[in-house]
Amino acid sequence: MSNPDEKKSAGKTKADKKKSDKLKARLPRGLIDRGPQDLAAANTMLEKIREVYELYGFEAVETPLIEYTDALGKFLPDQDRPNEGVFSFQDDDEQWLSLRYDLTAPLARYVAENFDALPKPYRSYRSGWVFRNEKPGPGRFRQFMQFDADTVGAASVAADAEICMMAADTMEALGLSGQYVIKVNNRKILDGVMEAIGLGGDDKAGQRLTVLRAIDKLDKIGPDGVRDLLGEGRMDVSGDYTKGAGLDEGQAARVLAFTSAGGGDAQETLANLDAVIAGSERGAEGVAELREIAALITGTDYTDKVVIDPAVVRGLEYYTGPVFEAELTFPVTNEDGLPVRFGSVGGGGRYDGLVGRFRSEPVPATGFSIGVSRLLAALQLVDSPILAQAKPQAPVVVMVMERDRLADYQKFVAALRRAGIRAELYLGSSGMKAQMKYADRRGAPCVIIQGSDERERGEVQIKDLVEGAKASAQIETNEEWRAARPAQFSVPEADIVQAVRDVLARHT
């Protein structure tokens, strides 16, 4: 070649120029790529959930990722900040469209639009990506997957109870037996309490919402923190101040009495709640509904799995009755060994008003949503055996020794594929060593080698890479390693399929 210096400097200037022009490959924050292991794990999980939902008689339905903005929420995007919270954009005709941020609002739209054609109660499930334009955090992404089941057109709390039992069965199917709890509460009780302390009426809606959010943070900031948020406000450790709901001490005490009404068992909790809501008609209705749910669950397999917890409120406004939350009961730590606050991995409740937005008559509905991405992250952090069994099998690699014999190699590959064995021909341009490295990196169970020597004998070499790796532990020098050709044997061409099967059988 020419003068290396000259070549180097010439190459460098060129590369520098090129580099500054090049796009930087980067992923927007809060979004992730998923590799083969992640996909296999997620698919396994989705399949388990789907089986449970099917068993309960729910049918599949899919709606698009994009909806008219007004179908998702109450208002059009703020002209100045159209992407606040959701991702929104305008169609050709200037109508606002948004990426869905949950699967409930699109279902309500679907049911309303096809109301007359659907059997009622309509029971359906669906999974898919949803999008939120919010600050991401551990286990929180801007695109994530949910798996929902809903019963529309059934006002009975039997529908709510069924949803809870199905949520429990789903967690069992995911191998989380004894490691989760489905918490149930009823919005009407809290509404009753708020009514009783003078927070009823439309003009107090904002204040009621603040109370809901304060209670929602109970497990994070404790009763004292909640008390501050119910009153004047709270200063957190970072010095950030959150304005409170402005309740007086008596009112706050009343709310806190409600959240701490949980007893040793359902009967005790219900009795405590009766006392707390004394005098509120709406509250009494809520307790009665909870009592019915308890009656359907107590004494069954679900007694310890589905529990009444008055501190569960859910942040959303649209819930009108029973609300549910699925929570993991084991501690989760991240890669650095630090504890991670996972919160709930699923939630739901009754939303009797949501379909009614599109129709003149009210339509009762209840449903449950599993945060697939978050639950998957939790399962991965605890090395769940459910995911371990989902490892994809890597292909057998047929190596290319003689460039002009590609047709022969292709025949080997085809024979393996016909036998249902994942196989591929090496399609790169490198030599044998690189091909071995490639196969190793792919995780191939074995490679097929046929050079001129083997071809003349009508044979192929099969090298078992898994056994070979074990053998390498005993071998010190490379000379020895290469001479020994560990875990390698020769078979007639006609016996390739059977020989590979034998190798695969050894490693599964």
Place this chain on the structure above:
RNA sequence: GCAGCUGUAGCUCAGUAGGUUAGAGCGUCGGAUUGUGGCUCCGAAGGUCGGUGGUUCGAGCCCACCCAGCUGUACCA
């Protein structure tokens, strides 16, 4: 949005009170070994020191502003 912390190679990080050509480990690629993945050894590629401006004879280091990331918090229809 608010607050704190952090930005040096693909990754994890050194970088001495401002002082020549900014380093290491891992990873990547190549060679020793033109037909054998591991180990070992040798070598190479890879950097606008987050950006801009300022102080200085001189800035990866000091100052200002900006940007990005992380953590907490708020919001999350």
